[in-house]
Amino acid sequence: MTGMTVDQVLQMSRKLVLPEQLRLLEALSRQVRYQVEEQKAHSIMELEGLEAEIWQGVDAQQYVNKERASWDS
Numbered sequence: 001m002t003g004m005t006v007d008q009v010l011q012m013s014r015k016l017v018l019p020e021q022l023r024l025l026e027a028l029s030r031q032v033r034y035q036v037e038e039q040k041a042h043s044i045m046e047l048e049g050l051e052a053e054i055w056q057g058v059d060a061q062q063y064v065n066k067e068r069a070s071w072d073s
Contacts, residue, residue: 013024 013021016024
């Protein structure tokens with residue numbers, strides 16, 4: 001069924017008898033639920049170390065002092 005639109009699928013589903021429509025609905029619900037459950041939840045800890053090379057050689061306290069000084073300017 002590649003290349004079909006939702007509207008086309010809905011139009012086809014209207015030709016099914018009610019029990020088959022319910023079966024289709026349940027199958028779609030299971031399929032979507034499975035896909036949602038399979039998606040791994042992300043953790044903020046995944047960002048740890050990201051772009052760390054940017055900060056190499058930078059003294060953290062000097063950087064903070066410089067930023068704070070810029071607030072008063």
